[in-house]
Amino acid sequence: MLDTDGGIGPQAGPCDLVTVPARHGLEAVDILRLRDGVGPVLHDHTGDTLGFLVPPGTADGWDLPGSACTQTYPHASRAVPSAPPVAGAGWLVPPEGAIAQATEPAELRAALGEAARTIEAAGRRV
Template sequence: MLAPVRRGPGDGHDLVTVPTRIGLEAVDLLRLGEGPGPVLYDATGETLGFLVPQGTTERWEVPGSACVPTAGPAAGGEGRPPVNGTGWLIAPERAAATTTCPDRLREALRRAGRTLAALDRCRH
């Protein structure tokens, strides 16, 4: 998982990280609506990170995910992601918004989990 970064008041966004499989399904579900904000992938390919509004960390309680603060703007200089060791799955300039709505993300993750659980049951 991506590590939290210290920041000052008013700096940055929060980052919700999830396993890649559920994250990709959630991205697809979010695209059916308004679309997600910027989305990161980590260097190992194990997690995706959704940029959400600052303050989400204090009220994020979704099993199988983590929410941590990030420092600075959504994109560092020259379009670099705000977290070392990551790349853009959906870069800020291609995202539907500057962040993903936490309520929409929460619902997309729940739906994605149900969908993937149903697929897993069908395979057995």
């Protein structure tokens, strides 16, 4: 699991982090890339979770089952860091490869819903 406790510093920029299981997240990344809506995405080094950087304040109202949204560092500069803002993480989609500075919460919610339906449908075909 991506750990935001103590791994965020002032260089991290203001962002919240939506964390999801890796399979679900990878499907959502593909969907968001097709729609030109993906922001920077982190992965933990065990390959268990992905984390989507979203605008600050998202954690206040995030309630999507199967995911968590954590406030990271609310008082930092507006720039997205070049180094991952979470200890023990790496970039799946680095800031320079992202289409947006952060993934829009509504677009992420829709992509995660579509990803869940895709995974469920694939499970039924097996």
